[in-house]
Each structure stands twice: as structure tokens, then as C-alpha cells.
Amino acid sequence: MPKKTPLISAxxxxxxxxAIAAPAKKPAAPAKPxxxxxxxxxxxxxxxxxxxxxxxxxxxxxxxxxxxxxLAPRFAPxxxxxxxxxxxGGFWDGLAVLRVQDNFVAQWGDxxxxxxxxxxxxxxxxxKIPAEFSVPLKGLPLTRLPDVxxxxxxxxxxxxxxxxxxPKTGRAWLAHCxxxxxxxxxxxxxxxxxxxxxxxxxxxxxxxxxxxxxVGRVIKGIELLSSLPRGGSNMGFYDKPEQRLAIKQxxxxxxxxxxxxxxxxILRTDSATWTQLLDARRHRGGWFVHSPAHTEICSAxxxxxxxxxxxxxxx
Amino acid sequence: MPKKTPLISAxxxxxxxxAIAAPAKKPAAPAKPxxxxxxxxxxxxxxxxxxxxxxxxxxxxxxxxxxxxxLAPRFAPxxxxxxxxxxxGGFWDGLAVLRVQDNFVAQWGDxxxxxxxxxxxxxxxxxKIPAEFSVPLKGLPLTRLPDVxxxxxxxxxxxxxxxxxxPKTGRAWLAHCxxxxxxxxxxxxxxxxxxxxxxxxxxxxxxxxxxxxxVGRVIKGIELLSSLPRGGSNMGFYDKPEQRLAIKQxxxxxxxxxxxxxxxxILRTDSATWTQLLDARRHRGGWFVHSPAHTEICSAxxxxxxxxxxxxxxx
Numbered sequence: 001m002p003k004k005t006p007l008i009s010a011x012x013x014x015x016x017x018x019a020i021a022a023p024a025k026k027p028a029a030p031a032k033p034x035x036x037x038x039x040x041x042x043x044x045x046x047x048x049x050x051x052x053x054x055x056x057x058x059x060x061x062x063x064x065x066x067x068x069x070x071l072a073p074r075f076a077p078x079x080x081x082x083x084x085x086x087x088x089g090g091f092w093d094g095l096a097v098l099r100v101q102d103n104f105v106a107q108w109g110d111x112x113x114x115x116x117x118x119x120x121x122x123x124x125x126x127x128k129i130p131a132e133f134s135v136p137l138k139g140l141p142l143t144r145l146p147d148v149x150x151x152x153x154x155x156x157x158x159x160x161x162x163x164x165x166x167p168k169t170g171r172a173w174l175a176h177c178x179x180x181x182x183x184x185x186x187x188x189x190x191x192x193x194x195x196x197x198x199x200x201x202x203x204x205x206x207x208x209x210x211x212x213x214x215v216g217r218v219i220k221g222i223e224l225l226s227s228l229p230r231g232g233s234n235m236g237f238y239d240k241p242e243q244r245l246a247i248k249q250x251x252x253x254x255x256x257x258x259x260x261x262x263x264x265x266i267l268r269t270d271s272a273t274w275t276q277l278l279d280a281r282r283h284r285g286g287w288f289v290h291s292p293a294h295t296e297i298c299s300a301x302x303x304x305x306x307x308x309x310x311x312x313x314x315x
Numbered sequence: 316m317p318k319k320t321p322l323i324s325a326x327x328x329x330x331x332x333x334a335i336a337a338p339a340k341k342p343a344a345p346a347k348p349x350x351x352x353x354x355x356x357x358x359x360x361x362x363x364x365x366x367x368x369x370x371x372x373x374x375x376x377x378x379x380x381x382x383x384x385x386l387a388p389r390f391a392p393x394x395x396x397x398x399x400x401x402x403x404g405g406f407w408d409g410l411a412v413l414r415v416q417d418n419f420v421a422q423w424g425d426x427x428x429x430x431x432x433x434x435x436x437x438x439x440x441x442x443k444i445p446a447e448f449s450v451p452l453k454g455l456p457l458t459r460l461p462d463v464x465x466x467x468x469x470x471x472x473x474x475x476x477x478x479x480x481x482p483k484t485g486r487a488w489l490a491h492c493x494x495x496x497x498x499x500x501x502x503x504x505x506x507x508x509x510x511x512x513x514x515x516x517x518x519x520x521x522x523x524x525x526x527x528x529x530v531g532r533v534i535k536g537i538e539l540l541s542s543l544p545r546g547g548s549n550m551g552f553y554d555k556p557e558q559r560l561a562i563k564q565x566x567x568x569x570x571x572x573x574x575x576x577x578x579x580x581i582l583r584t585d586s587a588t589w590t591q592l593l594d595a596r597r598h599r600g601g602w603f604v605h606s607p608a609h610t611e612i613c614s615a616x617x618x619x620x621x622x623x624x625x626x627x628x629x630x
Contacts, residue, residue: 102541103616133605147465150463150611151609177518178517187602189604202518203492203613204518207607210605211599211603226542227417227544227545228542289504289525290525292466292522292524294521295522299518299520299521301418
């Protein structure tokens with residue numbers, strides 16, 4: 001028998017001929033064919049893209065390749081300053097991914113951090129910084145999502161990051177979506193330094209929101225963390241040292257020769273193209289026969305592209 | 316410096332001393348310490364657990380170990396009947412995992428399904444069955460969740476499966492949460508047979524709901540699929556045959572000698588313990604300093620345990 005055409009990717013099969021209308025969910029009159037996500041991205045004007053900020057982007061070199069992480073100084077300035085200092089001091093070079101818990105997080109840092117005699121010194125980073133769980137909502141350039149988010153009264157995007165907010169408390173915070181990076185802490189809320197980091201590799205654990213400092217987002221290479229073998233029954237920590245994955249190094253792009261930096265651009269989440277992409281997720285076409293008339297901050301990844309005209313850089 | 320105590324597992328750090336009250340979000344009077352999830356599970360009476368149904372449970376043997384899948388005959392009777400027939404005929408034995416797309420799905424079936432000359436015959440399974448995207452809501456024993464679900468007006472659990480529903484249309488459907496298993500289809504809605512299956516291995520792609528037939532849920536071993544190397548740029552399909560992961564066999568438990576069947580029990584989602592576990596996720600304690608006063612159908616995995624008194628079965 002003919003093999004079934006494979007399940008079409010949610011990323012690739014958007015809005016081809018969507019004629020399904022918004023929340024009323026009545027059959028709509030045939031609309032003009034909408035652009036697919038790929039078409040929207042291809043048609044995005046240059047002004048809808050932004051460069052990576054070398055002072056706020058980390059390159060983590062794993063044996064299988066690079067992981068790029070954008071930092072969020074607007075949300076966690078003290079942690080980001082510490083992370084910059086740690087990267088400049090080579091803190092993570094030769095350390096390891098210590099923990100991979102399925103449908104939750106991959107976590108890296110100093111395996112000997114608990115042992116004062118063996119722990120690697122933080123160098124110029126500060127040993128004690130405040131928790132940075134949220135920031136004032138007022139003045140934040142939030143591109144709001146109209147869709148209901150069960151976890152927070154308001155949600156949207158800032159600087160490419162998924163953000164939730166509560167007008168009643170006047171606070172906003174980075175949301176624990178797939179690929180977000182946070183700073184592990186102990187029982188004290190101000191016990192994170194940024195030296196131990198984790199990336200979300202499963203369904204968004206939004207229950208962690210407002211409980212831990214989120215410092216950034218993996219913009220390339222998350223699959224190198226999400227496909228690692230899972231650790232043991234102790235919250236995914238590897239039982240044996242030899243199971244850990246060595247980190248070659250973590251550097252700030254600003255500390256690398258310009259020619260060696262990845263030549264990537266990120267779609268601006270305050271752009272018209274981003275708004276159109278979100279709409280294409282709400283109102284599907286092509287393979288889809290039903291549209292959810294809904295999306296959420298953790299449901300869509302922010303696109304990136306090579307810098308136009310750049311030679312492909314080895315990464 | 317002392318290593319930070321690792322980020323505490325969302326699975327293990329629930330509700331220790333939660334004193335944070337429900338949606339009003341006012342500081343509540345100190346309440347008596349609540350039980351943790353582990354304590355709730357340990358205290359669950361035997362009646363809150365159910366046995367696996369051998370006629371509706373698949374054992375998929377991968378090189379790294381077994382994956383157990385509970386089928387959902389209430390939601391997809393024709394597909395489940397086909398899947399039983401395919402398993403009995405040894406259809407998947409020696410076939411392969413063909414596709415692993417990061418933050419989306421792992422998919423398995425016949426690599427030669429497109430080639431009529433090479434495709435493996437379906438045996439006693441039917442080549443054409445109807446789409447089974449939803450069922451009548453009326454009469455469905457839905458354990459409702461009070462929490463808002465942005466993707467559907469109503470949500471909850473049936474037979475251990477996450478379910479969404481719309482009273483206006485009178486329909487209910489299995490939701491694409493982490494670990495759910497669906498039947499790949501082509502452009503025609505009735506082009507799935509159950510021969511090509513996928514499991515969700517990322518943030519719930521709820522946009523697929525009502526677009527494809529969902530047939531069950533991985534209840535054990537999802538990490539053997541979610542940690543596989545990701546495929547190429549063509550929607551995660553492996554570019555080379557040698558990248559594919561061979562499936563040793565897929566059998567129905569009913570077709571295995573009783574002594575070889577995994578001796579597992581699943582917590583009933585219509586039990587008091589399950590209600591308490593969901594509540595422990597809404598109102599956190601211990602390590603948590605903020606409670607979301609919210610949960611969702613894709614946020615909590617249904618616990619399993621060895622059958623009390625059973626010898627540990629090799630699995």
C-alpha cells in the first residue's frame with residue numbers, strides 16, 4: 001500500500017489556504033489564500049530582522065556542535081553580568097552537562113560545586129546576587145498576545161523572549177517555554193549565581209515561573225541538549241561521572257574574533273512579520289482541517305536566518 | 316564555593332508546606348502542611364490504581380528497551396482495532412523510527428511504505444478506515460479540570476488520557492500532550508491506518524488537535540524516543556537509512572505470555588488521589604515561593620507503579 005504522506009510539520013504546513021475564521025468558529029466565506037509561515041519569513045523586510053548582540057550572546061561548544069544562547073539583561077541584569085564574567089573567566093570550560101530529566105530540563109555547571117575544596121572559583125563573578133524573578137511591567141515594550149494564557153493574566157514577547165505579566169501586581173517575567181535558560185538555585189531564592197544553568201527541554205514547566213531567575217533562551221542548537229541520554233532517578237542527574245557530557249567551552253560572542261561569530265539574525269518580535277506568523281498559527285490551512293483560533297507564547301519559536309550575504313560560518 | 320542545590324524537580328518538590336491560596340492570590344492564613352506528590356502517591360488506596368488492559372496495551376521493543384503504549388479504544392475504535400491487527404501480524408517488527416523532529420514528534424513505520432513494490436502488507440488490518448478526530452462529549456466520563464485551557468472551552472481526563480472538549484459542538488477529543496501517540500496521515504483526513512505512528516516529544520502541539528487521529532499514550536519509556544538523535548531539515552526525517560532506529564517488535568500484551576507482561580498499575584484519573592495531585596501542582600510548597608494557582612491537562616503525567624507484590628519484571 002502507498003505509505004501515508006508523513007505527518008506534516010506544524011512548522012511547515014501553516015496557513016496555505018486557510019479559510020477558517022477566528023473565534024466564532026463558523027464556516028467562513030472562502031478567503032484569499034494566506035501565506036505560509038515559510039513565505040512570510042522569506043518575505044520579511046530586512047528591518048524585521050535584528051543582529052545578535054555580541055555582548056549578550058553565549059556560544060556553548062558541545063562535542064556535537066554549538067549551542068547559542070541569547071541573554072536577557074532587561075530581565076536579569078545581575079545574573080547576566082555574572083554570566084558574562086563567568087564566560088570571560090572560562091568558568092564552564094571543561095565542566096559538564098550534569099543532569100538531563102526527560103520532559104523537563106538539561107542542566108550544566110560544576111560537578112564539584114558542592115565540595116569547597118574542589119569547586120571551581122567564580123573568578124570575577126559575584127558569589128551573592130539578588131533573585132531576579134520579575135521586573136516592573138510598566139514601561140516594558142511588551143508585544144501583547146490577545147490569546148488567553150491560563151498561567152498569567154497577560155502574555156506576549158519582549159526582545160524575542162516569551163513574557164507573562166500580571167497588571168494587578170505590576171510585574172512581568174520570562175516564561176518557562178521550551179528552550180528557555182534559567183539559573184539553578186537552592187532553597188534560598190537568592191542562591192543562584194548563574195554558574196549553574198538549565199535549559200527547558202520539554203513541555204513548558206510554567207509552574208517554575210516566578211520561582212527562579214530566567215536568564216535567556218537557546219536560539220540555536222537546543223536539539224544537542226534535548227537529545228542527550230536521560231539521567232537517573234535522582235531528578236535526572238547522571239549517576240556516574242562518565243555519563244556527563246563535557247562542555248568544551250562557553251564564550252561570549254563579544255570575546256570572539258568577529259569572523260568566528262555565528263552570522264545569524266533573529267526575527268524581531270515587535271515586527272509585523274512576527275504578528276503575521278502568530279496569526280498563521282491561529283488560522284491554519286493546507287493540511288489542517290481545523291484551526292484552533294488560538295496560540296500561546298510557548299507555542300511558536302522565533303525564527304532566525306543567516307545574515308544576508310554572509311559566507312556560511314563554521315559553527 | 317558551595318555548589319547550588321540543584322533546581323528541584325517539578326515532580327518531586329510539590330506542595331510540601333503550601334500556604335498559598337487559590338485564584339484570588341491573596342496571602343492566605345497559614346494552612347496545615349500539605350502532602351507532597353510522592354506522599355500522595357504512596358498513600359493512594361489500592362482502589363485508586365487500575366491494571367493495564369492487555370488487549371489495549373502495546374509493548375514496543377527498541378534496542379535501548381521497552382516503550383509501553385496504552386491505546387484509546389473509546390476515542391479511536393477503528394484505529395485501535397487496526398493497530399491490534401497490525402501488532403498481531405508482526406507488522407512493525409524490523410521496521411524503524413523514521414523521523415525525530417525536535418520539540419515535536421518521533422515517528423515510526425514502514426520506510427518503504429511509499430513504494431508499492433516494497434511496502435509491507437497490512438495483513439488483517441484494514442487499508443481504509445474513517446478519521447477519528449473526535450467523539451461525542453455526551454456520556455463521556457470526563458473528570459473535568461476547573462482551570463482555563465486556552466485551546467478548548469473544556470478539558471479534563473478520561474481513562475488516563477488528557478481530553479479537550481467543546482460543549483457548543485458537543486465533541487471531545489484527545490489532546491496532543493507530551494507522550495501522546497497519533498496516527499500519521501496524508502492530505503486526506505481518512506488516509507491514516509495506524510501503521511505509521513508518532514509520539515509527541517516536545518511542547519504540546521495542540522494545534523494538531525482535531526486534525527489527526529490520536530490513538531493512545533506512552534505510559535513508560537517515552538525517554539527512549541525523546542532522546543533519539545534529531546533528523547534532518549525535512550521535518551526531522553532521517554536523511555540516510557542507517558540513521559533510522561530499528562524496532563525489534565511491537566506486541567499487544569494480550570499476545571504475550573502473562574509472566575512476560577510488565578506488571579504495572581496506572582493511577583485512575585477519576586480517583587481522589589489524582590484530584591489531590593493536580594491540586595498539589597496548583598498550590599506549591601517547599602522550594603517554591605510562588606504558586607501558579609493553575610494547572611493544565613498537558614502539565615501533569617499520570618503516575619504508574621509496579622503491581623504490589625509482583626516480582627520486578629525484566630522490561
